[in-house]
Amino acid sequence: MCDPTTMIKTKNTRRRRRLRVRKLRYKWQRNVHAIEESDSNELGHNGPSESNSDPLVLSENESISALDCGVYSEMSIIGRRKEMEDEVRVELGLTAINDEKYNFFAVYDGHGGAQVAQVCRERLHQIVAEEIVGWGEMDEAEWGKLMEKCFERMDDEVNRGAAAMKTVGSAVVAAVIGNEEVVVANCGDCRAVLGRDGIALPLSDDHKPGRTDELKRIESAGGRVINWNGYRVLGVLATSRSIGDEYLKPFVISKPEVTVTKRTDNDEFLILGSDGLWDVVSNEIACNIVRRCFGGKLKRLSLKVENDSHVAEAAAVLAELAVARGSKDNISVIVVDLRKPKRSSP
Template sequence: MMINNMDHAIPSSPAFNNCRQTAGCSGGSDVARRAELRRSKVSVPSQGDESLFKRKRFEVCDSENTDSEFPQRSCVIGRRREMEDAVSVVLGFINDNDSRKFDFYGVYDGHGGSRVANGCRERLHKVLAAEMAAGSGRVAELDWEKLMVESFEKMDEEVNESELVGSMGSTATVAVVGEEVIVVANCGDSRAVLSRGGAALPLSNDHKPDRPDELEKIERSGGRVVNWNGQRVMGVLATSRSIGDRQLNPYVIAKPEVTVTKREDGDEFMILASDGLWDVISNDLACHVVRKCIDGRITYRRRSQQLNDNQYRLANAATVLTELAMARGSKDNISVIVVNLKD
């Protein structure tokens, strides 16, 4: 993959000769998409750029499943000194009374340190499962918004009871995927995007301090939004909702916004990612790149003997997105999960 006119370049494979191969300009008449892809051409340094490799370290994102069972994620420290992102993939984390399986996916973007993000990775799906099990009736009939809000609040309470976290916090974007429904709960500026029938459909709305309704909420609670290297709550935090951050309560809250989406035949895949991706890549471009990877038209990551063809393409898609975000100048940690909804 080759990207020009960038302050930072990334190593790549010969398969990434230019951005048209990466994001696919062939076919179709979408002028805006082609214009965006032309702006994102990539140039690559030699493999001997050791200083770059030290900056671009891939982190192992632990979870309860092995890599061969959930290859669809990629996490990179990027140009940050510390990895503060965490991801969680728990397949079949709960079954309803009709024995239908529900999978859990979560992306957590920590700030001030990694403890809160890691705590959410280890605990939030368990808290949610306990809340779901405590409800009466079938899972499909539960009040998803109430379940998510209560689970996030309990996770926030757990975090704030610990003296170790101090002023740390984390965004949380989680998705529960069943046979009939996709439930997304978002607290912060990570994001979930669904590709349906070739179109990108956002399943969450970023919580930024300058979002009009968020700004009103902050000011109504007695807080302020200050332009300090970007719009920040009290001049400190660049997101208006998070888990933790007890020193900014009540200006910053842990209440998520919840969307419940009925699955359709045209659903292709879902992307969950931290803002290290979304700051530099649009929803449309991200879905376009993933579609090309799943179709086998972009190959970057080496094929592992542990992965079948479908798993390899998911892993490849997540890696390509993190590479492209790096090439476009992202200076944050980048974490991506790609969920194939066709299988």
């Protein structure tokens, strides 16, 4: 039998969570309305509307990760889910090519469990660092080959793991950022969006089973895409590419799509996020919010961060907005400041 004391504690914990999310919703209704006034063509027309149910937003220990080194911040919250399956990883100075240092940022969105996302968090950046050794200056094709090999190795390691992981997987979006370029490798339905000169520029394309080219690939391999609460591979998985998910191969593949974007003086920031963010917030609104945070015009309402830097505010505000707009998933976001220091005049 359950301990009555434990049951009471659980009920009290849930009650506190409901009160926190109601308070957050109430506060954000006013802020969202103000943003809608200036961005009426975008906000309010993306994803599902806010639900009246009581979501599970934060675990008892808050389930928040906010690390900031002045140029980036990360935020992860459990959202409405009972389990946290998202992971994030940041490695500054991961590697160097011809004396140019590269930083690594990644969001891992697990499904069926957190095991694969956790393994990816511990290993993918190490694999990238191992594979990049010996490479000289690389063009887009070479970056593509490199990242494809890294994801293939990561997938092989996962599939050689415990039997319990055969039905577990993770979407991945990873960015390797140097002084001259931003390399993004995407496998699944996480997303990378670049803020540049007032414009939202997507650097990845979600791998959804209903995407025309993905649907054709799956059917050519002998699989089926079934519309069961959204398009799903064999009626099961809502993403068409991932690390893991061995039981759905060869229909679900681990090959990433890779983009290489040359940096410019007009670059502002990069947003990496799980679909818990992007299902309810458009690229344009997300970028507008980050710009407002950078300009000191918008601040978080409830989530705790380790400092008050503009990147920490931006990551927290995006997570709060996703909750307020009814996101049904874990929410993870990384915001990277790409603005170059202004040179002082002589």
